[in-house]
Each structure stands twice: as structure tokens, then as C-alpha cells.
Amino acid sequence: MLSAADLPDDIAALKAMLVASEARNLRKDDRIERLEKLVAAFRQAAFGRKSEKSDPDQFELALEDLETAIAVVHAEEAADVPATKRTSRPRAANRGSLPKHLPRTEEVIEPESLTCVCGGCLHCIGEDVSERLDIVPAQFRVIVTRRPKYACRSCTDGVVQAPAPARLIPGGLPTEATIAHVMVSKYADHLPLYRQTQIYSRQGVDLDRSTLADWVGRAAFELRPVFDALIANLKRSTKLFMDETRAPVLDPGRRKTKTGYFWALARDDRPWGGDDPPGVAFTYAPGRGGGYAERILDGFGGILQVDGYAGYNRLIAPDRAGPEIRLAYCWAHARRKLVEITRTGSAPIAEEGVKRIGELYRIEAEIWGSDPAARLTARQERSAPIVAEMEVWLAHHRARVASKSPLGEALKYIAKYWDGLCLFLTNGRVELDSNAVERTIRPIALNRKNALFAGHDAGAENWAVIASLIETCKLNAVDPHAWLAKTLKEIAEGHPQSQIADLLPWNYLVNV
Incomplete structure (x- = not known):
């Protein structure tokens, strides 16, 4: 940083320094403008139709790098301003908000001395309060359950001990909350199991990928009745959306992948103030023929909003049995x-x-x-x-x-x-x-990109079950981890099958 002593006495030299400074600032402004134009162009491309962009995730990565570059330029600007001339007015930026439910840790910074220069005591007349977001990395903990045994010294009538608490995986290591974390990481945050094991190993917890897969599989089995209740609830509606997307599945016999499909059945009555909560159910099928849509919709009657795929014509064929379906297009x-x-x-x-x-x-x-x-x-x-x-x-x-x-x-x-x-x-x-259903399919496409393919038809079916429940949580502003942890615990404790609908995601906030 220059001081008066650093400035040249020669007027010509001083003018040259001023011109160079202005040129440097001009180049910096040009750089900011150019970067901001690139950001705008990338944003326009990123929100276009999928076929209009080569790789949407690459656009997001490029955006991150461009916005980081802009932040570097702004930081350079701030560094060039003397500390005495900096204002406390924050730069216009979307920094997010800090939710009220987050725990607060307060620190009070007192002056070095509370004695006035006149010798009197200073008293507090106010304070400045600022909040910053702090993150404590996820920590593992071990829950140790002790069940003391008691016996009577006066007789031999036996030993008394509290029963062992119910577990989703009898004799297994994980709590239901741990299983929920693994499932949310894989199906909501698109983090494959092998990457999760790498993260856990950094904290000294060595778990095989196959172990995590076993946890997820057992949970998927227990959650199947909840999924069945979800799809049954959706089909009782009189207005639904439907769409399908590719689901590459490994075909070991041919040493390649085959193409299956996830069919999405969705309800979103919020645009017209309907009473039914939003939800989506994915069903895996080995093909895209209209017969699969007909099977999934068995028992449904009403309006189905779809795109122009010809396979849906089977639903309005004159000889089709079942309740009448009318197709609304997009x-x-x-x-x-x-x-x-x-x-x-x-x-x-x-x-x-x-x-x-x-x-x-x-x-x-x-x-x-x-x-x-x-x-x-x-x-x-x-x-x-x-x-x-x-x-x-x-x-x-x-x-x-x-x-x-x-x-x-x-x-x-x-x-x-x-x-x-x-x-x-x-x-x-x-x-x-039909954009409502297309939005629900986007997470499936992200998972498909990260996992490349499902390992088996059964694996794709489990994928559909878990993704349906997680996406329905998100549609109802329910934390998927909290819902899964609570639901898996209730299932382990023997929740009645006759009341399985009570476990649907939109009932979670009511029952908490």
C-alpha cells in the first residue's frame, strides 16, 4: 500500500502512475464485466431444455468456477482499498439466512479496558451483534446399551432384565438414524455407497460397501409397505401426472447394460389449492411400452396429464377395461x-x-x-x-x-x-x-449420472421405492433424514400394518 513518501515528486512521473492505475482498474472492470456476461450465458443455457445442453452438471461446475473468479476480483478490489476507508456496508450478494432453529454459541468481545481516559468507569450503552454460519463436521458416536441383570438373594425365582430394544437390523451395528443417513446420502444427495465408505474411513470408521448395501436393502424391504400405501393413495386421486425416464440396468449375462425405465406418477394440487398433499411414486419397469403405464395405473380413473408419448394412447383405447382415463397434454x-x-x-x-x-x-x-x-x-x-x-x-x-x-x-x-x-x-x-412431474424426475437423472447404472432389476426396484419416499418428503417440506429415522424406528418397534398409511411423509409433521 502506497504512502505519501512512496509517491514521486516529479509531476510527469506522478501522472504516469495515475494513468497506469486507471488502466489497471479498467482492465479489472472489464474482467468483471466479461465474467458476469459468461455467468449470464451459462445460466441461460443451464435452464434450457435438456437436449439443448451437452451436460447440465458441467454447466453447474463452470458456473461455480466463474462465480469464484468474480469473487477473487472483488477480493482484489477490497485489498486495494485502505482499511481506514473501507465501509461496513456489505456488498450486494445473496448470502442466505440463518434459521432460528440452529443452536447459537455466543461470544462476547470486551474492550481491553473499561476505564475511561478521564479515570471513570465505562458503562454499556448498546452493542453490535453479528451472526456467522459455523459448521462442525459430522461426528460419529457409539451408543452403548447396558441391560443390568437382577436376581433375588432370598429365592431362586429367576433373573430380571429389561428386554432389548427393537432394532431394524437385529444384532447389527447401525441405529435407524445411521441407516437413514446412508439412504439420504445415496438417494437425495447422490453419493454412491463406495464414496460414503471413503468419507467414513477418514474418521476411522471402516465399513465395507457391501455392509452399507445390506443396511439399505433391509430398510428398502421394510419400507415397501409404506411405498405401497403411497402409490395407493395417489391412485385414489382424480388428477395425476405421469412421465418416464431411462434407467440403465446392468445385464451380467451380456456383460453390458440394458435399458429399463422409471415411471413417475405424481400429484401436485397446490396450484388450485387442493386438500391432498403432493407426492410422487416411481415404479421400475423393464420397458417403455404403454402396457407398463396401464399396469401401474390399474384402478385409477380421472385426468392424467402427460407429454405426447404415443404409449399413453393405450390408456384411452376403446376396448380398455377399468375406470375411464382422460389425457391432458403439455x-x-x-x-x-x-x-x-x-x-x-x-x-x-x-x-x-x-x-x-x-x-x-x-x-x-x-x-x-x-x-x-x-x-x-x-x-x-x-x-x-x-x-x-x-x-x-x-x-x-x-x-x-x-x-x-x-x-x-x-x-x-x-x-x-x-x-x-x-x-x-x-x-x-x-x-x-406436465412440468410438475418432470421436476420430480430430475433427482433420478442425477443419481443415474453418478451411479451410471443400477446393478440389477431388483436393485432398480429398491431404488424406485426409496427415491419415491425421499422425493415425497421434499415435496412436503419434510426433512428426509428425520422422517426415515423416525419411520424406520417405528417399523422396528412393530408399527401395525393396518395403520401403515400413518407413516406417509405428509403425516410426519402432524405426528411429531
Whole structure:
């Protein structure tokens, strides 16, 4: 840091130093601006459609590095400012908030002396309070259970001893909370078991991956009735979402992987103020045929909101037995097909289509959370005229655009699913898209990336069971670890099977 003695007396030299300083600051400003533009570009790409980005996780890593680089530049700026001139005003940044439930450890920093320069005693007139987030690394502990034995000295009627507490794994090392931690780390935080063993070994706890796998497998078996209750509860609804995603599974006989699928069945009535809690159930199937969807939905009747996958047509076949199912389709998928065309060059027709669909979404944003009747009224008054105009627009351009062109294919897609796209105009419980279920599938895709594949069909089924319960916890703002620890303990203690529905995640906060 320069002092007055360090400055040159020569005016020309002083001017040269000033120009160099300004140039250095200009380069720093340019660097900040360039980095911030890169961050904005990466964010735009990261929130695009999956097929529009090469690797979403790589984008997140790049974002972290860019934001770190910006922080370095800001730190350099702060270091160049003399301490006497620094202000206490914090830099504008989202630093998060510190929840009230976190334990507080207070430290009071007193002045070196409470004696005034005049010789009198200083008294407190106020204080400045600041809070910082501190982390104590996870610590293992050993719970030692002692069960004393008692006998009578006057007779030989036997020995008295308290019964051993129930355990999920009889004679095993872990508590139910430990098993819950392993499951949440794997299925919510996407940390494979072999990496968990590496973390534990750093604290001197040596556990084989196979041991953790045994814990998870036993817990999955015990949780299966809860999963069955979850999917049964969802199918009693009259409005659900459905989607599917790939699930690579190891095929040892052929020394390669085969492609299975996770089918997601979801409920989210919050947009129209429904009383049923949100939830999602994943089911593993070895294929993507519509027959698997039909089997999963056995007993369900009502509206099913899906994308345009042809396999769902089996659900509305005239000869299908069971309750009637009506398919509502997804405007987001229709919009994406038009957006793809706008990114290849000038496409005024596609751009107009995107704009028309955008008007529908603006209306939906305004009526989110209203009851079905209010939503239906708003849609009839505001959305129906837009849709009617779009139907005319669609027919007009389909007659003039080559059917095999990208635009022709996009318009054909919209026309093909038109009736299902318009179902939201006659039912206030129907959404504009199926994004609710697509969001629930994202964690499955992350786990698939980290684990590469499931080791067996049975492993994929266990994966589906545990992921369903964890994601349902998250949808209901329930801590998955707390719910799993409590639920596994209650199961170990013999929770009645007839009351298994009481253990569903949305009942946790009520029962705590």
C-alpha cells in the first residue's frame, strides 16, 4: 500500500502512475464485466431444455468456477482499498439466512479496558451483534446399551432384565438414524455407497460397501409397505401426472447394460389449492411400452396429464377395461418444438406461436393458487379467446407450410394433441403443462449420472421405492433424514400394518 513518501515528486512521473492505475482498474472492470456476461450465458443455457445442453452438471461446475473468479476480483478490489476507508456496508450478494432453529454459541468481545481516559468507569450503552454460519463436521458416536441383570438373594425365582430394544437390523451395528443417513446420502444427495465408505474411513470408521448395501436393502424391504400405501393413495386421486425416464440396468449375462425405465406418477394440487398433499411414486419397469403405464395405473380413473408419448394412447383405447382415463397434454412440449425452430434462424411463424403460448402462461401465473372455479372462470374469459385465435392460426399455417419441414412437424404435433391441450379450458384442476412431474424426475437423472447404472432389476426396484419416499418428503417440506429415522424406528418397534398409511411423509409433521 502506497504512502505519501512512496509517491514521486516529479509531476510527469506522478501522472504516469495515475494513468497506469486507471488502466489497471479498467482492465479489472472489464474482467468483471466479461465474467458476469459468461455467468449470464451459462445460466441461460443451464435452464434450457435438456437436449439443448451437452451436460447440465458441467454447466453447474463452470458456473461455480466463474462465480469464484468474480469473487477473487472483488477480493482484489477490497485489498486495494485502505482499511481506514473501507465501509461496513456489505456488498450486494445473496448470502442466505440463518434459521432460528440452529443452536447459537455466543461470544462476547470486551474492550481491553473499561476505564475511561478521564479515570471513570465505562458503562454499556448498546452493542453490535453479528451472526456467522459455523459448521462442525459430522461426528460419529457409539451408543452403548447396558441391560443390568437382577436376581433375588432370598429365592431362586429367576433373573430380571429389561428386554432389548427393537432394532431394524437385529444384532447389527447401525441405529435407524445411521441407516437413514446412508439412504439420504445415496438417494437425495447422490453419493454412491463406495464414496460414503471413503468419507467414513477418514474418521476411522471402516465399513465395507457391501455392509452399507445390506443396511439399505433391509430398510428398502421394510419400507415397501409404506411405498405401497403411497402409490395407493395417489391412485385414489382424480388428477395425476405421469412421465418416464431411462434407467440403465446392468445385464451380467451380456456383460453390458440394458435399458429399463422409471415411471413417475405424481400429484401436485397446490396450484388450485387442493386438500391432498403432493407426492410422487416411481415404479421400475423393464420397458417403455404403454402396457407398463396401464399396469401401474390399474384402478385409477380421472385426468392424467402427460407429454405426447404415443404409449399413453393405450390408456384411452376403446376396448380398455377399468375406470375411464382422460389425457391432458403439455403446452410446454408444444412450445419447445417451436422454440427449437427459432434457434436455427429467422422463423416469424414459430416466434408468433411461442408468443401466443407465452400469453397463456402469463395468465396462469396470475391465477396460481386460486380455487378451480376461479381458475376456470379466468380461463374462459381470458385464455379461451387466445386458444380460439390460435386454432385459426394453426389451421392457416398448416395449409401453407410443407408438412415434412421442421415447422410443419411442429404444427402437426400441436394439431395432433389439440383436444388434450385444450382440456385446461374446461377443468380448473388441469395444469397448462406436465412440468410438475418432470421436476420430480430430475433427482433420478442425477443419481443415474453418478451411479451410471443400477446393478440389477431388483436393485432398480429398491431404488424406485426409496427415491419415491425421499422425493415425497421434499415435496412436503419434510426433512428426509428425520422422517426415515423416525419411520424406520417405528417399523422396528412393530408399527401395525393396518395403520401403515400413518407413516406417509405428509403425516410426519402432524405426528411429531
